[in-house]
Amino acid sequence: MTNETSQTRKPEYRIYHVVGQGDKAIWTPIGAAWEHRDQLGFAVRLDLVPLTGRIVMRVIGETTETNGGQP
Template identity: 55%
Template sequence: MTNQSTTPAKPTHRLFLVTGKGKSANWTSIGAAWPNRDGEGFSLQYDALPLTGRIVMRAITERIEGGQQ
């Protein structure tokens, strides 16, 4: 038996739906991402899955946590 915690770590990235272009683009947070233990990818958790627009994954920073991109 291992001594690993069952509580997931905080996500390292946020997922955003981006509609529009340039300064008029609208960014909506739609989920989060955690790196896999083997370092070969990410696990994604979506709060919403859009049918249109772009999905962008960004590292979490204080600026993003504060609600700005």
């Protein structure tokens, strides 16, 4: 992915750092991802790389944006 692509296309996925389990989990947005045009992979941009916890990638939509990414 080029810089031009990342600037012209909106990301399709939000990437979160998740600490904890269930209702007490803390979801922090840490990046975004774009599906390759051939649908065989993803271009990922991370603003930080956590050392602990989980990394979760979710489709960007009204539900994920209003719930902080939590399912």
